Amino acid sequence: MSVTVVLGAQWGDEGKGKLVDILSAHTDICARFAGGNNAGHTIIAPIGLDHVQTKFAFHLLPSGLVNKEVTGIIGSGVVVHLPSFFEEFDTLRAQGLDCSNRLFISDRAHLVFDFHQIVDGLKEVELGGSSIGTTKKGIGPAYSAKASRSGLRVHHLFDPAFADKFRKIVEGRYKRYGYFEYDTEGEIERYKGLAERLRPFVTDSVVYLHEALAAGKRILVEGANALMLDIDYGTYPYVTSSSTTIGGVSTGLGIPPRRIGKVIGVIKAYTTRVGGGPFPTEQLNETGVHFQEVGCEYGTTTGRRRRCGWLDLIVMKHSCLINGYDALNLTKLDVLDDLEEIKVAVKYLVDGKELLGFPANLETLTKVEVSYVTFPGWKTSIAAVSSYEDLPGIARKCLKVPIEWIGVGPGRENMIKK
Numbered sequence: 001m002s003v004t005v006v007l008g009a010q011w012g013d014e015g016k017g018k019l020v021d022i023l024s025a026h027t028d029i030c031a032r033f034a035g036g037n038n039a040g041h042t043i044i045a046p047i048g049l050d051h052v053q054t055k056f057a058f059h060l061l062p063s064g065l066v067n068k069e070v071t072g073i074i075g076s077g078v079v080v081h082l083p084s085f086f087e088e089f090d091t092l093r094a095q096g097l098d099c100s101n102r103l104f105i106s107d108r109a110h111l112v113f114d115f116h117q118i119v120d121g122l123k124e125v126e127l128g129g130s131s132i133g134t135t136k137k138g139i140g141p142a143y144s145a146k147a148s149r150s151g152l153r154v155h156h157l158f159d160p161a162f163a164d165k166f167r168k169i170v171e172g173r174y175k176r177y178g179y180f181e182y183d184t185e186g187e188i189e190r191y192k193g194l195a196e197r198l199r200p201f202v203t204d205s206v207v208y209l210h211e212a213l214a215a216g217k218r219i220l221v222e223g224a225n226a227l228m229l230d231i232d233y234g235t236y237p238y239v240t241s242s243s244t245t246i247g248g249v250s251t252g253l254g255i256p257p258r259r260i261g262k263v264i265g266v267i268k269a270y271t272t273r274v275g276g277g278p279f280p281t282e283q284l285n286e287t288g289v290h291f292q293e294v295g296c297e298y299g300t301t302t303g304r305r306r307r308c309g310w311l312d313l314i315v316m317k318h319s320c321l322i323n324g325y326d327a328l329n330l331t332k333l334d335v336l337d338d339l340e341e342i343k344v345a346v347k348y349l350v351d352g353k354e355l356l357g358f359p360a361n362l363e364t365l366t367k368v369e370v371s372y373v374t375f376p377g378w379k380t381s382i383a384a385v386s387s388y389e390d391l392p393g394i395a396r397k398c399l400k401v402p403i404e405w406i407g408v409g410p411g412r413e414n415m416i417k418k
Contacts, residue, residue: 003219008226009265009319011273015331016266017041017063020222027220030064031073033252034242035224037084038137047096062222065099076108077252079142082194106205107155115182116141122177143241157195163188206254221249227319238277246323265325269333272306278365281309281345295335312345318358331407339377347371383409388418
């Protein structure tokens with residue numbers, strides 16, 4: 001099969017971008033299928049004749065674009081904030097990565113406007129103490145508009161009735177939230193200019209991708225967020241607003257399931273999450289601080305310090321059942337180098353009884369007692385290790401799941417292929 005999918009297997013921030021970067025050397029098209037510029041992938045890659053190691057921050061654009069032979073597709077399931085799209089595009093170009101003529105947006109993709117971002121903040125205020133902890137990028141309100149059939153899509157930008165439709169939608173937000181400061185007419189004028197700049201990027205992505213498949217092109221699908229943030233299967237309501245699972249690939253890109261080949265799940269050697277919501281293995285102690293500091297656990301998009309805890313195999317079992325991974329990529333194993341002991345969660349118990357799966361009810365989740373298996377730490381650096389056999393014995397003993405790639409550092413060269 002010519003479609004490979006890379007998905008986050010935990011709560012996001014697993015390091016998907018690095019694997020996408022590596023796999024993009026053997027692909028023709030890299031496609032995003034869900035989410036918006038609330039995602040964040042960091043890539044470190046050599047640029048220019050002098051091969052200067054450069055750090056790139058991707059938010060909306062597919063990170064496979066680091067490979068200058070790859071074409072990027074932003075699919076119909078993605079929500080797009082055009083000012084952020086062009087800001088990211090221009091920043092990458094200033095860093096020496098020009099994506100001109102090899103980046104396209106589906107004409108069916110929904111648009112995120114600044115009023116969506118304002119509403120995002122107002123909704124968080126409404127929730128008060130139950131705040132979800134969103135990035136306030138307007139993603140949730142844009143998907144809400146999509147689901148209620150009141151959103152605007154990319155093709156609407158070129159509709160003569162765009163201005164009237166836009167005014168009507170803003171008026172609807174005023175009725176719902178009360179008047180808030182917003183220059184509706186100024187925004188309409190701004191989007192007229194953005195629409196003209198966007199025109200060369202717009203395509204019918206369904207036709208584009210299926211013509212590519214018919215021509216034998218290799219397509220790499222890059223997930224945003226992760227399984228535990230999925231609107232259906234994550235820790236609802238502390239989730240994102242889209243389908244982050246393998247099912248989202250078909251709905252977000254228009255690719256039939258039978259055309260999908262390898263599915264790769266990316267997991268961290270420990271667990272992190274951003275924002276509110278339950279986190280059974282969270283460590284509010286020196287171990288958690290170690291993960292934060294040594295693992296540089298700060299959000300690419302928000303800069304927020306991530307919450308950290310031990311690897312959770314109950315989460316991983318739930319993730320594997322839903323996404324059916326063919327292989328896993330374990331990242332940041334080197335962050336465990338200096339720990340005296342390493343714990344892995346293997347069971348959730350409530351009143352002494354083991355739960356069979358990851359519970360839907362968050363009240364149940366707050367009551368779980370986590371059962372761990374403890375391993376002694378290997379207490380040596382693995383950053384220079386280049387083969388699985390050269391990993392410390394105890395590290396290999398910890399890797400009991402079918403793992404194909406192991407990350408032992410931040411660079412491209414710090415990835416072991418098993």
